[in-house]
Amino acid sequence: MNDYFLWNGVDCRQYGIHVTEQPPITIPAERSTQTNVPGRPGSLTRLEGEDVYDDMILTAICFVADPAQIPAIAAWLKGKGTVTFANRTGGHYEARVANQIPFEKVLRGNPHCSFVVNFRCFPFWYKDNVSDITITSSGSTLTNPGSVYAEPIITVYGSGDITLMVGTTIVELTDVSGSIVLDSVLKEAYKGSTLMNSHMTGDFPVLRSGMNAVSWSGTVTKVVVRPKWRYL
Numbered sequence: 001m002n003d004y005f006l007w008n009g010v011d012c013r014q015y016g017i018h019v020t021e022q023p024p025i026t027i028p029a030e031r032s033t034q035t036n037v038p039g040r041p042g043s044l045t046r047l048e049g050e051d052v053y054d055d056m057i058l059t060a061i062c063f064v065a066d067p068a069q070i071p072a073i074a075a076w077l078k079g080k081g082t083v084t085f086a087n088r089t090g091g092h093y094e095a096r097v098a099n100q101i102p103f104e105k106v107l108r109g110n111p112h113c114s115f116v117v118n119f120r121c122f123p124f125w126y127k128d129n130v131s132d133i134t135i136t137s138s139g140s141t142l143t144n145p146g147s148v149y150a151e152p153i154i155t156v157y158g159s160g161d162i163t164l165m166v167g168t169t170i171v172e173l174t175d176v177s178g179s180i181v182l183d184s185v186l187k188e189a190y191k192g193s194t195l196m197n198s199h200m201t202g203d204f205p206v207l208r209s210g211m212n213a214v215s216w217s218g219t220v221t222k223v224v225v226r227p228k229w230r231y232l
């Protein structure tokens with residue numbers, strides 16, 4: 001049986017878990033509201049924003065042959081983390097275990113226990129093993145191969161006052177000394193453990209699907225992008 005999942009990088013088969021049914025590859029639903037208009041057939045759909053999607057519940061149906069493994073499974077399969085399924089390898093979902101996990105005997109006299117795990121997943125699938133991208137020339141182009149915008153972590157190496165342009169986003173940086181990190185996931189600017197939000201004005205950059213121009217003015221030696229490509 002080749003079906004499996006990884007939870008926080010650990011293969012479920014290490015706990016003697018067999019996956020009998022993988023969750024299907026699922027496209028998240030756009031977050032929207034529907035309004036019925038008197039006298040008009042159907043409804044009007046209003047999207048909450050561009051690329052705004054709801055969480056997904058992805059369910060794995062499993063069994064474990066040795067009930068003695070249940071305490072170890074319970075200690076491992078909880079909280080939040082990353083999950084990778086055998087039918088979509090090479091990347092992961094950011095997820096949380098969303099249910100109480102009941103272990104039920106399959107047949108009387110048989111030690112096998114079946115159980116279901118519901119993973120509440122952030123709506124994007126993140127590609128693994130993506131290398132950082134180093135840009136040394138202003139006016140370079142960075143291509144996002146994903147199907148949805150990425151929230152990168154960008155490190156700007158330079159000094160003084162810097163204007164950074166990524167796509168249509170303009171970020172003003174002041175009094176940079178050596179480097180500054182712009183974390184579009186956390187929405188924080190920092191250097192090491194020191195917050196540098198007061199040295200930044202503007203929105204945190206995102207990388208739209210397709211080509212994104214990256215340019216700057218000021219004293220910059222390089223810009224290093226951890227892209228965090230993601231897909232629907």
